[in-house]
Amino acid sequence: MKIPPEKQAWPLPEEDYWSTPFAEILMHHLELFPGASVLDVACGHGVPAFHIAEQVGPTGQALGVDMHPGQVLRCRATQKHHLPWLRFEQADMRALPADLEKFDRITGNLAFMFFRPERHQALKRLTGFLKPGGQIVLTFPCLGTFDSIWQRVDREMASRGLNKEQEALAEYIAERPSSEQARQWLEELAMEQIEVSEWPLEIKSGPGQAFLNHPLLRGGFLEDAYECFEDQALAHEVMNAVADDLSNFTPLLAQRCALSAWRPEE
Numbered sequence: 001m002k003i004p005p006e007k008q009a010w011p012l013p014e015e016d017y018w019s020t021p022f023a024e025i026l027m028h029h030l031e032l033f034p035g036a037s038v039l040d041v042a043c044g045h046g047v048p049a050f051h052i053a054e055q056v057g058p059t060g061q062a063l064g065v066d067m068h069p070g071q072v073l074r075c076r077a078t079q080k081h082h083l084p085w086l087r088f089e090q091a092d093m094r095a096l097p098a099d100l101e102k103f104d105r106i107t108g109n110l111a112f113m114f115f116r117p118e119r120h121q122a123l124k125r126l127t128g129f130l131k132p133g134g135q136i137v138l139t140f141p142c143l144g145t146f147d148s149i150w151q152r153v154d155r156e157m158a159s160r161g162l163n164k165e166q167e168a169l170a171e172y173i174a175e176r177p178s179s180e181q182a183r184q185w186l187e188e189l190a191m192e193q194i195e196v197s198e199w200p201l202e203i204k205s206g207p208g209q210a211f212l213n214h215p216l217l218r219g220g221f222l223e224d225a226y227e228c229f230e231d232q233a234l235a236h237e238v239m240n241a242v243a244d245d246l247s248n249f250t251p252l253l254a255q256r257c258a259l260s261a262w263r264p265e266e
């Protein structure tokens with residue numbers, strides 16, 4: 001039973017062009033009920049913790065955790081006196097205190113990529129905080145995200161004979177989590193009703209500086225390409241050449257992956 005959009009005081013923010021499209025697929029999979037207890041990991045600035053807390057209502061409970069104290073303070077400042085059954089705490093989602101309560105639902109929007117380096121272990125630990133019969137839903141940009149960019153960067157590196165940088169890029173690409181790997185881990189954890197879905201999201205950008213400074217690409221994605229270079233002046237040269245050639249590697253597609261699974265009843 002969902003609160004209809006026109007009655008929601010805490011809808012997913014329309015102007016958030018990254019978190020909201022991922023939160024939408026999270027909400028698509030999440031089965032909520034009034035009175036549910038929910039843990040939202042890597043809650044950031046509160047997407048989708050506020051939205052979920054409103055849905056579970058005053059008989060429910062919601063806890064948002066983030067590793068960075070600034071994010072927790074930001075959430076508390078947004079919350080003020082609203083939704084008193086929602087609280088925010090600073091915690092590392094990979095190492096939550098063993099005496100933390102168990103939840104009906106665990107969510108993490110744009111969270112799974114931060115489970116590294118031991119993603120499998122982190123997932124196992126986190127599912128341990130689910131009540132029997134509880135559901136976990138996580139979203140992340142999976143393998144395939146912005147592949148056209150990585151292929152173009154790789155070609156630029158190859159044409160300049162930058163073997164070391166190419167190797168570093170290949171390592172980065174291989175390290176990214178795939179939806180199939182995630183499914184396998186959930187199966188190994190004996191979770192039930194596992195659903196893994198991928199939803200493409202096109203990011204629009206102009207060439208040159210518009211591409212290099214695009215808020216959704218810089219910091220998190222393009223940054224990783226720069227990190228493949230020891231020589232940052234060379235990195236700028238290569239990335240500028242790539243950015244000027246944008247029309248040859250569009251569309252820019254992120255793959256939104258949603259994982260949903262249920263802990264077996266005991």
Ligand SMILES: C[S@@+](CC[C@H](N)C(=O)[O-])C[C@H]1O[C@@H](n2cnc3c(N)ncnc32)[C@H](O)[C@@H]1O
Nearest residue numbers: 019042043044047066067068092093109110114
């Ligand atoms: C991409 S944001 C996602 C935030 C929010 N859920 C959203 O959809 O906008 C990632 C957040 O994960 C937090 N984070 C990263 N690693 C974490 C960890 N190990 N434990 C808890 N939070 C973490 C960061 O501080 C950041 O606020």
